[in-house]
Amino acid sequence: MVVGNSEVRVDGYDKATGRTKYYEDRMPAEALYVRIKHAEKAHAIVKSIDTTRAEAIPGVVKVLTCFDVPNIPFPTAGHPWSMDPGHQDVADRLLLNRHVRYWGDDVAVVIAENEVAANQGVRALAVEYEELPFVLDAQEAMRDGAPQLHERFPGNVLKHTASRLGDYGAAIRKPGLIKVEGTYDTPTVQHAHIENHGCFAYAENGHIVVVSSTQIPHIVRRIVGQALGRPWADIEIIKPYIGGGFGNKQDALYEPLCAWCSTQVGGRPVRIDCSREETFVSNRVRHAIRIHIVSWLNPDGTFAARKVELYSNQGAYASHGHSIVAKAMGSFPQHYPCPNMECDAWTVFTNRPAAGAMRGYGMPQASFADESNIDDCAKAVGMDPLEFRRRNIMPQGFHDNFSGNTNYFDSFRVCMAKGAALIGYDEKRREYGHDTGNIRRGIGLATFWYNTAVYPISLETSSNRMQLNLDGTVTMQCGETEIGQGADTAFAQMAADAIGLNSYRDVHVISCQDTDITPTGLGAYASRQTYVAGFSIKQTADILRGKILDYANEITRQAVSNMDIRGGNIIRRQDGSVLMSLKELAMTAQYNPVHSEHITAESTYTIRNNAYSFGCTFAEVEVDVAMCKATVKRIVNVHDCGNLINPALAEAQVHGGMSMAIGYGLSEQLLFDPKTGKPLNNNLLDYKLSTVMDHPDLEAAFVQNPEPTSPFGTKALGEPPACSGAPAIRNAILHATGVAVDRTPINPHVLFAEFSKASLIHDVWQEKEGSKNV
Amino acid sequence: MSQYKLVRCNINGKDVERMVDVRASLTDMLRNDYRLTSVKKGCEVGECGACNVLIDGEAFNSCIYLAVWADGKHIRTLEGLMGPNGELSDIQQAFIDETAIQCGFCTPGFIMSAVEVLESGELYSREELRKRLSGHLCRCTGYENILNAVEKTMKRRHGIPVD
Numbered sequence: 001m002v003v004g005n006s007e008v009r010v011d012g013y014d015k016a017t018g019r020t021k022y023y024e025d026r027m028p029a030e031a032l033y034v035r036i037k038h039a040e041k042a043h044a045i046v047k048s049i050d051t052t053r054a055e056a057i058p059g060v061v062k063v064l065t066c067f068d069v070p071n072i073p074f075p076t077a078g079h080p081w082s083m084d085p086g087h088q089d090v091a092d093r094l095l096l097n098r099h100v101r102y103w104g105d106d107v108a109v110v111i112a113e114n115e116v117a118a119n120q121g122v123r124a125l126a127v128e129y130e131e132l133p134f135v136l137d138a139q140e141a142m143r144d145g146a147p148q149l150h151e152r153f154p155g156n157v158l159k160h161t162a163s164r165l166g167d168y169g170a171a172i173r174k175p176g177l178i179k180v181e182g183t184y185d186t187p188t189v190q191h192a193h194i195e196n197h198g199c200f201a202y203a204e205n206g207h208i209v210v211v212s213s214t215q216i217p218h219i220v221r222r223i224v225g226q227a228l229g230r231p232w233a234d235i236e237i238i239k240p241y242i243g244g245g246f247g248n249k250q251d252a253l254y255e256p257l258c259a260w261c262s263t264q265v266g267g268r269p270v271r272i273d274c275s276r277e278e279t280f281v282s283n284r285v286r287h288a289i290r291i292h293i294v295s296w297l298n299p300d301g302t303f304a305a306r307k308v309e310l311y312s313n314q315g316a317y318a319s320h321g322h323s324i325v326a327k328a329m330g331s332f333p334q335h336y337p338c339p340n341m342e343c344d345a346w347t348v349f350t351n352r353p354a355a356g357a358m359r360g361y362g363m364p365q366a367s368f369a370d371e372s373n374i375d376d377c378a379k380a381v382g383m384d385p386l387e388f389r390r391r392n393i394m395p396q397g398f399h400d401n402f403s404g405n406t407n408y409f410d411s412f413r414v415c416m417a418k419g420a421a422l423i424g425y426d427e428k429r430r431e432y433g434h435d436t437g438n439i440r441r442g443i444g445l446a447t448f449w450y451n452t453a454v455y456p457i458s459l460e461t462s463s464n465r466m467q468l469n470l471d472g473t474v475t476m477q478c479g480e481t482e483i484g485q486g487a488d489t490a491f492a493q494m495a496a497d498a499i500g501l502n503s504y505r506d507v508h509v510i511s512c513q514d515t516d517i518t519p520t521g522l523g524a525y526a527s528r529q530t531y532v533a534g535f536s537i538k539q540t541a542d543i544l545r546g547k548i549l550d551y552a553n554e555i556t557r558q559a560v561s562n563m564d565i566r567g568g569n570i571i572r573r574q575d576g577s578v579l580m581s582l583k584e585l586a587m588t589a590q591y592n593p594v595h596s597e598h599i600t601a602e603s604t605y606t607i608r609n610n611a612y613s614f615g616c617t618f619a620e621v622e623v624d625v626a627m628c629k630a631t632v633k634r635i636v637n638v639h640d641c642g643n644l645i646n647p648a649l650a651e652a653q654v655h656g657g658m659s660m661a662i663g664y665g666l667s668e669q670l671l672f673d674p675k676t677g678k679p680l681n682n683n684l685l686d687y688k689l690s691t692v693m694d695h696p697d698l699e700a701a702f703v704q705n706p707e708p709t710s711p712f713g714t715k716a717l718g719e720p721p722a723c724s725g726a727p728a729i730r731n732a733i734l735h736a737t738g739v740a741v742d743r744t745p746i747n748p749h750v751l752f753a754e755f756s757k758a759s760l761i762h763d764v765w766q767e768k769e770g771s772k773n774v
Numbered sequence: 775m776s777q778y779k780l781v782r783c784n785i786n787g788k789d790v791e792r793m794v795d796v797r798a799s800l801t802d803m804l805r806n807d808y809r810l811t812s813v814k815k816g817c818e819v820g821e822c823g824a825c826n827v828l829i830d831g832e833a834f835n836s837c838i839y840l841a842v843w844a845d846g847k848h849i850r851t852l853e854g855l856m857g858p859n860g861e862l863s864d865i866q867q868a869f870i871d872e873t874a875i876q877c878g879f880c881t882p883g884f885i886m887s888a889v890e891v892l893e894s895g896e897l898y899s900r901e902e903l904r905k906r907l908s909g910h911l912c913r914c915t916g917y918e919n920i921l922n923a924v925e926k927t928m929k930r931r932h933g934i935p936v937d
Contacts, residue, residue, distance in 0.1 A: 012870040015878030016862060018812020018852035022879065025811040116797070193913050194816045194824055194879040243814070243879025244913050276817040484877025484914050652873040652919055659916030684821035684911060692917040693908045 002496040002504045003712055006648030010489045010509060011241070011482065020241045023198055023213045024273065031200050031269040032061055034261045035118035036254075037108040037125050038282055039100040042351040042677025043134035043147055046098045046107055050126035054110055057124060059117030062265055065108040066096040069260070074227040077320045078216040078250035078357065080459040080522050087458075090158065090318035092150060095227060095257050100129070101149050101316035102351050103678045104281035111261055111270060134351035134677045138290065138313040141350045149316065149349040158314055158347040159322035165333055166340035171296065171305035178297040180377045184369035185743040187669040188288045188313065191358055192689050195243020196274040197283055201258040203267025204236075207516075208259045211238045215245040215483050216523030217513040220252050227256035228263070235259065239513040245483045246660075247357035248284050250525045251319055280682035284356030285670060287324050288313040291369035301381040301388055303338035310345040310366075317354040322347040323457070324355070328362030334400055335370060335449040336392045351677050353670075357525060359657065363448055363723040364664055368744060371446035371727035375734055384429060385731060386420060386445060393447065394614075403451055403610040409705035411614040411640040412447055418701055419445065419638040423618040432620075433735045440623045441633075442736025445616055448723035452611040452716035453528035460528070460607035462536035463519030466495070466544045468599040470590060472568055472582030473506045474499055474544070478536075479521010480529040482511050485718055486649035490530050491537060493645055494712055498541030500565030501582075519602060527613065527716030530645060531707075535605040538711040544601035548582070551589050551597060556580065609709040613716035615639035617661070617728035623736045625760050628751035630733050632662055632695055637721055640703040643713035647702070650717055654700035657721020663690045665726030667745050688747075783844045785810070786854030794841045800834075801825045803841035804851060812852035812882040816911070823910035826883035827851050833890045835909075852882035855889070865892060865927045872923040876914035884910050888924045897932050900925055 014020040039046075051063040075089030082088050096106050110121030133147040140146060141156040149156055199212035208228070214220050217239040225232035242249065254272040261270045274283065294307040312325035322345070329345040360367075378388035389412070396410030420426065425443060432441040453460050465477040476495050482488040492507040501507060510518070521533075549560045552570045556563070556579045564571050569578045570585060589597045620634040637654050644650045667688035671680040681687045700721075706713030726744050733751075734740050739758045743750060755761045782791040785808060792807050801818070804810040804827065813836055816822035820838040827836045828850040855863045865888050868874070875881050884907065891898065891906050898906060903925055904917075912920065926936045 006873075008870050009873070009875060011878070012875055013862070015875045015881050016866040016869050016885070017856050018810075018882045020878050021811070022814075024815070191913070192911075193877070194822055194911060195814070195877070196816065242877065243816075244877040246913065276819070276821070484879075486876065648873045652876060652915060655916035655918040656876065656914045657916075660913070683819070684817050685819075689911055689913070690916075691908045691911065692904045692921060695916070698916045698918045 002493045003645050004643065005493070006646055007489060007493060007504050009486055009649070010492055011511065022195055022241050022243055023200065023211050026211055026240055027200055027271060028202070028269045031271040032111050032113060032265060033115045033118040034109050034111050034258065034270050034272045035122045036106050037122045037127065039105040039107050040103065041100050041129050041131055042103045043132040044100040044129035045132065046100060047128040047130055049108055053124040053126070054121040057117050057120050059113040060110055060121045061113060062111040063108065063121065064261065064264055066098045069095040070229060072227060072229050074223060074256065075318070076223060076252045078219045078523065078525060081222055082458065090321055092318050095260050102353055103676070104353060105316065106257070106282065109257070109261060111265055136350055136352055136672055136674065136677060138311040138348040138350055141348045142346065149351070153349060156349040158318055158349060160344065160346045161322065161326055161329070163329065163333065163343045164341070168305050168307060168340045168342040171340035174304060176299055177304050178299065178380050180295045180297065180373065180380045181293065182373050182376055182742050183290060183292045184372050185290050186288055186365040186368055187744060188352060189286045189664060189668045190280050190670055190687065191246035191248040192684070192687070193244025193246055193248065196276055196279045197249060197253045198271070198273040199255050199258045200269055200271040201262040202269035203262060207234055207236050208262060209236045209238065210255045210259050211240065212255050213242045213249060214239055214255065215249040215481055215525060217481065217515050218479060218520050219523060220255050221515045223252035224256050224259045228260055236514065236516045239481060241511065242483050245524060246359045247525065250357040250523065251284050253283050276684060277682045280670060280687065281353050281679050284319060285315065285353050286358035287355040287365065289325060289328060289365040291365065293369060293373045295373055295377050297377055297381055301383045301391055303336060303392060305340035306338045308332050308343045312345065312347045313352060313355065314347050314349050315352040315354040316349065319354045319356040324362040328366035331363065331366045331449040332370060334394060336374070337394060337398065352672065359660060359722040360719045361526065363450060363719070364661070364726060367446060367448045367723045368727045368730070371724065372730055372742060375444065375731040376740055386416060386425060389416060389447060403456065405451055405610050405612045407612055408708060409640065411612065411703065411705060414703050415615045415638040415640055416445070416447065418703055419616050419618045419636050422699065422701055423620065423634060423636045425618060428620065435736065438625050440625060440736040442623070442732040442734070443618065443620045444728050444731025444735050445618045446724040446727035446731060447616040448614065448720060450527070450613045450716055450720045450723065452531045452613050453607065454526045455607055455610045460532055461604060462521055462532040462607065463604040464536035464540040465519050465602040466540050466600065468544065468548065468582065468586050470586050472586055473508060474501065475508045475510065477510045477518050478533055479513065479519055480533045481513055481524045483524045485653055486646060487524065487529050489649060490645040491533055494534055494537045495541060498538050499544060500567070502568040506568060527718035527720065530714050531611065531710055531716065532607050534710050534712045534714060535607055536603060539605050540601050540603045543603055544599065547599050547601060548585060551599065552579065552585055554595070555585070555588060611707045611709055611715035613641050613720055615720055615724065617724040619725065619728040619732045621729060621732040621736055623733055625737065625755060628748040628755055630666060630729065630746055630751065632729060634696055635662070635725065636699040636701065638701045638703060639717060639720055640705050641717035641720065642707035642710060642715040643704050644702060645712060645714055650702065651700045653717060654721040655698040658698045658725055659690050659695060660722045661725020662695045662729065665729040665744055665746060667747055669745050779842050781842055781845045783846065784848045786850055796842055798841040800836035800839040800841050800844050803844065804836060810851045810853050814879055814882060816879065823883045824880055826886050826910065828886055828890060831890070831893065833887045850886070852885055855885070864930065865889060865923070868923040868927045872919045872926065874915060874919040874923040880910055880912040884912070884920055891924060892928055892931055898928065
């Protein structure tokens with residue numbers, strides 16, 4: 001068995017030698033530079049753009065503005081296409097915009113022979129605006145008289161959905177209930193993958209080819225076709241290795257504009273390379289979601305009723321839109337089942353950058369709110385937060401009718417027990433939480449709910465192609481993309497076992513997707529790829545095995561049913577004897593003068609399953625009260641993501657998510673000037689991404705309950721590690737200081753206000769003054 | 775002043791010379807003139823460390839180092855670490871073995887800072903190593919395995935057994 005081994009990455013050598021090619025490393029030397037004029041207004045109408053000065057700059061080839069683009073609105077979300085118009089993504093984008101909806105919106109481009117001329121050209125453009133009032137907050141945008149962003153969405157509400165269970169109104173009238181209410185705020189943050197998004201486009205035999213740093217080549221092909229009003233088959237998207245994505249590149253970013261610019265200069269190659277500053281503002285961000293929760297508890301610490309209202313800040317354009325807050329809302333009734341619930345979610349346009357997918361897809365926000373409220377509830381009834389969760393969290397056997405998911409293994413309680421033992425929760429809960437000096441220690445936990453892939457909301461499909469090579473190895477193409485997570489390695493391991501090869505090194509995964517060549521797949525999102533590719537890999541391997549054994553039957557005259565493929569050989573089942581190697585078979589089949597066969601297999605599998613993937617974080621903090629600073633001293637994540645295909649890669653992926661969660665909890669936040677709407681810290685110096693100094697060693701643990709719906713027993717792991725870290729830290733700070741902070745990031749600015757309110761800082765200063773006087 | 779200037783330097787052990795745009799960064803020169811594409815661009819203002827190379831043995835963000843300043847200097851990029859027959863250096867092997875690589879974009883810069891650390895001959899504590907590597911941003915790994923790879927290689931070079 002190859003699955004389950006910590007094999008080294010198939011792309012490890014190339015990446016360790018700097019040989020791996022990303023989009024910019026494949027750039028044609030003659031590519032023209034496209035640089036974008038971003039609006040310096042949060043909300044405005046472009047009245048005119050004077051291009052004369054820009055066009056006079058030597059090296060400038062062409063200037064194109066929002067007055068030149070085709071009037072074809074298109075959607076950008078990296079969702080599978082839906083044949084049902086009611087389920088299609090909102091088409092609210094143009095290639096360049098006259099109606100500026102956020103500071104950084106695209107209004108014009110300069111195409112030039114070199115970067116300097118292109119940048120000079122952008123600076124030389126004179127844009128005349130009619131300024132409009134703007135709004136940055138979702139709930140303010142819902143008020144009467146608020147600035148309006150899209151004609152089609154009066155009141156700025158992109159969508160409102162609700163779910164009801166039992167009778168909330170009646171349930172809360174029961175006497176003796178304890179009410180715990182909170183409003184939990186999460187910030188706008190950005191993916192900050194180290195490779196910025198970029199792409200280049202050129203014409204080839206009448207096609208438009210776009211080489212792009214994307215997670216979703218096949219979906220981007222459809223969107224570029226839509227945006228340019230051309231048949232989708234006219235577009236070819238090539239996805240090389242990419243330097244991280246985390247959901248930002250699960251959107252069509254600048255591929256449509258780049259492709260169109262190429263058509264405007266006779267199909268010559270053109271390049272768009274986002275700067276870091278552009279990546280922060282003019283790509284996608286994570287939705288800031290404000291969540292209001294009212295919990296009504298029975299005196300025994302169980303839920304009588306809960307009300308949850310979620311306000312999701314969509315920013316200027318729909319992108320993934322309501323799907324994100326819908327997922328967040330959907331978690332509440334499942335995570336902590338409660339007989340009477342009222343949940344409402346609104347997605348609201350504001351004049352911030354467009355929010356899209358980001359690792360966790362609504363769950364980091366939902367987890368922060370729900371898990372904060374859970375600790376507040378435990379405190380209100382005087383119960384240990386771990387015990388409160390044990391009592392209320394989703395029970396084993398819980399079944400969700402919509403997704404069809406079942407909690408087969410009591411994953412939550414098993415993960416919590418493992419995490420508690422690893423970090424020594426019980427002792428630390430007793431020991432910490434009583435400090436009265438400046439340094440106060442606390443321990444907290446949080447859990448997360450997640451599901452795998454997007455069935456039944458959207459199409460789940462996976463296609464795969466295998467070919468038997470002449471040396472007995474197999475070349476495989478998947479539509480699922482390697483974006484750093486190690487997907488190709490996991491696929492090679494699964495294929496090796498499914499076919500019967502000796503080693504995952506005997507499977508050559510073609511990492512680069514080219515939509516003209518690669519079987520259709522949807523790409524990296526929804527923590528779906530290992531799960532969904534598993535089905536098509538198994539199915540295609542079975543077809544390949546069938547063809548191999550049929551051919552072996554011709555040569556060996558053994559019944560197909562009496563043969564198998566093991567360790568790269570055809571063997572006879574009855575006695576296990578080796579009949580021939582796959583190499584011998586492949587050579588014979590290829591060069592047989594009477595019956596030559598190139599043995600290949602290809603198939604598509606439509607996945608109509610989903611799978612729960614749960615886990616938790618335990619965090620230990622030290623709070624320096626006077627400095628208003630919380631430091632994570634120890635942090636442990638536990639995941640039940642089914643059987644691990646590659647434990648070392650799984651652990652590494654969890655580390656990355658934990659680091660992101662720590663940043664989400666303590667430091668990361670994209671800030672906007674309330675007077676102008678201008679982003680204030682869209683660079684890696686002022687936006688506080690965790691460095692290696694900012695967190696302790698990261699500990700990842702697993703509970704391996706085999707997922708029954710997957711041929712490899714696997715389920716989601718990509719996004720879950722980013723979901724529960726922030727609330728675990730928040731709850732540890734609550735334990736350490738008694739202060740419940742209801743927003744992230746919990747940075748010194750926030751703690752200063754909270755500690756002042758709680759008179760903690762005042763106390764410390766008095767103590768210090770007092771000690772001096774003594 | 776002319777827009778172009780001759781820059782003579784030694785790159786990965788080889789003496790080279792090229793007329794270079796005086797406005798170009800060392801990143802531009804290495805990537806565009808010498809096709810050393812391990813030198814990555816993540817911010818181009820010295821914040822992320824992806825473009826890090828060794829100049830006379832010292833780690834620099836090449837994006838904020840003018841190409842013309844490289845005149846007379848010895849420059850090493852990740853391409854120069856590999857042996858003539860594709861042999862990996864111990865630190866490259868450790869990055870692979872410790873699962874310290876994911877998307878790979880920050881990897882070249884990190885490895886070159888690790889080389890600086892290793893060649894210093896110092897035996898740093900884990901906390902000191904954190905400081906030495908803190909000029910690099912990584913969004914995939916949480917730094918955990920990168921730190922392990924550098925620490926273990928450092929210890930091995932000092933003859934200290936590691937698990």
